[in-house]
Amino acid sequence: MPFHQIKFYQTGTFTVGNRLLEESDRAVQSGIQRSNALNSGHRACQGCGEALGARYAVDAAMRASGGNLVAVNATGCLEVFSTPYPETSWQVAWMHSLFGNAAAVAAGVAAATKAQGRTNVRVIAQGGDGGTADIGMGCLSGMFERNDDVLYICYDNEAYMNTGVQRSGTTPAGARTATTPAVGSQPGNVFGQGKSVPLIAMAHGIPYVATASVANLHDLEYKVEKAVPIHGARYIHIHVPCPLGWGSEPHDTIKVARMAVESGLFPLFEAEFGEVTERTLIRRKQPAEEYLKLQKRFAHLFRPVRDEERIAAIQAIADRNIRRFGLENGARS
Amino acid sequence: MAFCRISDRPIRLREPVAQPDALIIQDPTLLHQASLFDGLRIPNGYVLINSARKLDELGIGSYLRELPLDHVVTAPATELALRYVGRPLPNSTLLGAFAAMTGELRLESVLAAIRQKFAGKIGEANAVAAQAAYDLISQSQAREEIHVEAD
C-alpha cells in the first residue's frame, strides 16, 4: 500500500494551535470541560480583547481552583457587558460592588472565607485599567501591602472605555482619547505621564506579579493557573486591545496585541517578591510604528504629516523596555 | 481639662463640670496662667494641688480664703510618683490624696481601682504611691499644719 505522508498546516492565523500538542499542554479553552465561566450572550463589542482575556483567565482560574472560585468585579466594560439586567453571563459566584473598591471587596471575601474555615475557596478581583490604576489604586495598594489572599486581574485597554474612551493612568503617550484629543501643539495623551501598575505591584513585594497579553493565550492561562494556588496578594496585568477605543479592526485584536509585545511596548514578564524572574523574549522585533499604524488613536502621528519626534519618542519607550527587561536576548541593562 | 461626677444615682448630666465641688490641679504652673477657680463651690469646695511647696509659697492663698483650712491641700504627688513608680505621673497618687482630703472615696477603693487599671508591678507601684499620699495628707490634716497666705 503506498505510504501517504499527511501534513498538517496552520498558516495565516494566530489561532491557538492545540491539535499537535499533548492534552496536558493544551489550552483550558480547548477542552469541553472548561467552565465557561463567562458564558456566551454577553454584550461585548466584536473583537473585544477584554472579553477574550476574561474568558481565558477565569476558566483557567476555575480549573486551577477546582471550581472553588469567587470573582469580584469593578465597574467597567466587563461588568457592564456581562450583566445587562435581567441577565448575567457569569457561571461563577460573582459580585460587583463599586468602581474603585474591587480589591477591598475581594479582600473582604477572602477574610470571610478564611474566618469561616472555607480554605479551598480562591478569590479573584477583576477590573479595567481605570478601576485599577486610578480610582482603585488606594484599595489595590492596601490589598497588596496587607498581602491579602486575592489574585487581582487587570484588563488594560488603556482608557475608560465604558464611558466613552477617556484617558486613564495607563493611556500610552500620544494616544487620542476623548479627553486627550488630537488637537493643538501636543495632540493626544501628554508624554511623560502614566504609571506602570505591574511595577507598582512589584514595589509592594507581593508573592507574584505577571503581565500577559491576549496575543499569547497559552501564556496567559499558564500565568493564571500558576497564580491561583499561591496564598497572598497576586497581580496579573493583561493587555487587551479595544477595537472601538483604539480604532483598530475587530479582526486584528490579536495581531495588534502581538505587535505591542513584539515591539517591546508591552513587555511580558513575571516577578516574585519584587524581583523579575522570567521574561518572554521578543521573537521578531517590530518597529513601534508598525504597531501604532494599526490604530486610529495614533493616526494623528502619521497624517497629515509624520510626527517624527513623537514617533521616535514612542520608539524610545519601546527600546527602554527591551533594555530594562532584557527582552531581546535576556540581557538586562 | 477632664472632669468626673461621683454619685449614688445614675448620672445623666453630660455638660462639663463648671461648678466643681472639688478641683484637682495636676500642673501647678497653670495657677497663674488661667482662672482655675472660677465656679468652685464656696464655702465647701475642695482644692488639691500637686506641689511639694506649701500654699503660701505658691502665692494663691488669697483666692481660697473662703474655704475651710483643711479643704485646700498641697500634695507632692509628682515627687511621690517618682519615688515609688519611677516616673513623674502624679494621677493615681493624687487620688490617694483626694481620698484623704475629702473622704468621698475609701482608700481601699482607690487602691483596688488602681490595681485593676494597671496590671502587675506597675499597679502595685502606683498603689504604694497613692497610699503614701493618702497617709501624708491624713497625717498633716491630723496635725492641722495647713498654711494659708496671710493677707
Place this chain on the structure above:
Amino acid sequence: MWKQIEGSRAVAETVAMCRPQVICAYPITPQTHIVEGLGEMVKSGALAGCEFLNVESEFGALSVAIGASAAGARAYTATASQGLLFMAEAVYNAAGLGLPIVMTIGNRAIGAPINIWNDHSDSMSMRDSGWIQLHAENNQEAADLHIQAFRLAEELSCPVMVCMDGFILTHAYDRIDVPLQHQVDAWLPPFEPRQMLDPAAPVSIGAMVGPEAFSEVRYLAHHKQLRALERIPEISREFGEAFGRESGGLLRPYRIEGADTIVVALGSVNGTIQEAVDELRSDNVAIGSISICSFRPFPLDAVGSALSGAKRVVVIDKSLAPGLGGMLATDVQMAVSSGRQRVYTVIAGLGGRPITKASLLTLFHQARADALENVTFLDLNWDIVNRQLARELATRRSGPAAENILKDLGTLSSRVI
C-alpha cells in the same frame, strides 16, 4: 457584669460577643478606641474565628465589610465624620445590595472647619442612604444597641448604624453592665445570609438595573424601612425580656404626661435635658422630653402621637441645615404637620460646644413664653459673628473666616488676665 469602663471599650467587648467574623478598621477620632479594643481581642485570641484587617481608608473599610458580608460572614466596622463621607459611595452600595453590616458612628462634626468634637452632622449626611440609624442615649444603651443591631440587620437584610456621641459617650467612663457571652449567644443566632457568594451555588450580585425595574427595587428599600418600624420596638422588647433592662425601641418619653412643652432630642443630650425637666417639674412646670432612638426609620406616627398633647415642641438639634434650620427638627415638624403645635428649632452643641443645664433652663423658660424665634442658635457669641461680618464688609481680602474668629477669641481671653 458591671464594669467601670470607657464607652468605646464597652462597645468593643459587646461587639466581640456578637461573634463578628470580619472586622475592618481605619482610625478616626473618636471611634478609634473601639476598633483598637477589637483588634487587641482578635490578636490575643480572645475573639476567635474573626479576621481583623487594617485597611487603607474608610472607603476600603466598608468595602471589605461589603465583600465579607456578601460571602456570608458577620461583618463590622466603625467610623465618624470625614471617614463616613469618604465611604459614602460604599454606604449607599451596602444598603442597595441589602447587606446586614453593623457600623458604629462616633458622632463627630464634619469640616471644614476641621473639628473632632461631637455633633450629628456626620450620621445625618447618610440619613437617606437606606441604612437604619439608631441613637444611643448613654453608654449602656450604646453597648446594648449593637446586639440588637446585628439581629435587626440580619433579619431585614439591611445595614444598621449605631450612633453614639463622640467623646461625650465614646470617651466617658461609665458604670456599664456588659453582657456575658452566653447571654448574647442565646439571643443572637448565627448569621444566615439571604444571598451568598458560594462556588457551589453561584449567583451574580450587583447587576445594573435600568429604568424598567429601578423604581421597584427602591420601593422595596422603602418597604424595608417600614418593616423596621415594626421590628425595632419588638426587638427592643425581646432584648428587655432576655437582658432585664430597657434599651432601644423607637423613642423614649420622659415625663410627658400633661406636658404643654415637650423637648425632643437625639443621643446623650437627653440626659442633661432630663435633669432640666426634673428641676422644672419640681416647680410644677408642665414640661417633658422625648429621646428618639430610631432616627431612621423615622417614627412619624410614634413621634406625632407622643407630641399630640403638647402646645409646643422644642427640638434640640445637633445638626444644622444651613439656611433652613435643623435636620432633626425638619423630621419632627413632619411628624406634627397635621397638628397645631409650635415647633421651635434650637441649634445646639455644634462641634462639641457644651449644652448646659443652665442654658436649657433659660431656653425652656423662653419657649414657654413663646418668646423664641423659629430657629435659635443656643449660646451663640453674637459679638464674634458680627465682628466677622463687619470684617468681610470692610475688605475683600478678609482672610480665612475660621482663623479670624479664633484670633478674636484669643484676643478676648487675653483681656481677662
